[in-house]
Amino acid sequence: MNAILDRNRVWWARPRATAGGRQVAAKPVAKTTSAAATAGRPPAAGGGAFVRHLRHLLATVVPPLVVTGVFLGLWEMATSSPGASLPAPSQVVSDTWELIIHPFYNHGGNDVGLGWQLLASLERVAYGYLLAVIVGVALGVLVGQSTWAMRGLDPMFQVLRTVPPLAWLPLSLAAFQDSNPSAIFVIFITAIWPIIINTSVGIRNISPDYVNVARVLRLNGFEYFTKIMLPAAAPYVFSGLRIGIGLAWLAIVAAEMLIGGVGIGFFIWDAWNSSMISDIILALVYVGLVGFTLDRIVALTGRWVTRGTQSS
């Protein structure tokens, strides 16, 4: 996709064209919101661990189901009138049913299933985020270790980290002359700041006790790095990584709206241009679920890697 052209797209005008030849379906479907239906089940009678386990399970599962059900019900009621500007949940499901059941269709060009769109976005995030992790941890170690480097680099970091992700996009388009590396760069530059800052704080907060142990043992620089510094700073590093992945996922949607091509951000923008509000809502749900999953993956990795390091 040619980014230089896309830049000139007038994207606040609302065109009428439909995308990909799909019809804007409008037939109502009587589909109940079944989430709340399971909530009222009575707890099983009798004693034992199984029942306690079941009761615990119900206690954790029921509240989110009830709240989600109520939310969907309110939404359904609010948007059920004929002149409503947003579709009701039932409408969304019926409109997007083809998209839901065929996540990996491929009609060529940009007309591919939501699964492909998400994978395209995830690929960009993966590249940008991995680069940010490598460079961010390295810079964080440098800034945490060297007072000179901290004094030199910290003011620049503090200013640059407040620049909104999308503000970097024109600059990176000018530099890379291509949309894909530009998007990756935006992810990189968005995710790197919390990684740098948290890593450097983690390095600076290494307990003097551990440093003394290292000195008595006469650990050399490499041994100190691998045996003391990395494990001691790991909890901080991982909280930086977790903030970083969240920001990266926030930035990719916005960046893809501008650069076009394939990607969930572009899909949302394309759906808007085609007035397919239901598609947008479905995409938002997917974006949220993927973002949540990414966050959990990083959090669980962090918990696994830093098991035991918090206590002393």
Next chain:
Amino acid sequence: MSHRYLSLEGVQKTFGAGAAATEVLRDIDLAVDRSEFIAIIGHSGCGKSTVLNIVAGLLETSRGSVILDGKEVNAPGPDRSVVFQNHSLLPWLTVYENVALAVNKTFGRRKSSAQRRAWTIRHLEMVHMEHALDKRPAEISGGMKQRVGIARALAMEPKVLLLDEPFGALDALTRAHLQDEVMRIQQELGNTVLMVTHDVDEAVLLADRIVMMTNGPAATIGEILKIDLARPRNRLELADCPQYNHYRAEVLKFLHQRHRNPEAEVA
């Protein structure tokens, strides 16, 4: 006087510089024989831990020198292993790995890996921690952590073992138990030990000589008390021993009459 195994000669330590400089230690002269157990006692803030850190090489002297076995001390090293007050085990390593890290670093070239493993386990057995090799520090009690800390220090086969208030954070029963262990191990291995403490009973029970420090700033050695009690010592028998109680009274008099706690005087 420099024929002794470990000697501190005219050690002086000043923190800070210029107008903000504080002289912490002045004219510390101490000579220690091989296999001698020295306790350093004094009120908090008198600089007794500073003495230990200087011997460890973690701090540099402002003037004077520390000589161990004919060589001047000017950097930390495994020949002066430290048991820190808060154990300082690395929480991301298991009990075995914590000791093995020290063993591998100290004997990396001189012992085969099987020998190093046996050496590590032997020292953990010495402190009765062989049952918890694969536990992490967070999973064991405070007393156990300190046992591992002691095993780590002993496993480095130091010329002098430095104990920095090693039992200060433990409850009285655990402390007594560990004191007995340290006494037994020191008898067995003949370690030269320098121990900082503020516990009078601990000092009298464990030490061959007690170094009593005056209050800071510019603290120095006030008196040195030789403890002539036969070893092995038993805390139950000593409780009724007049000589033991005499030594105890001597230390108490020094700490509470001649050099009272500066904080108590303010209050």
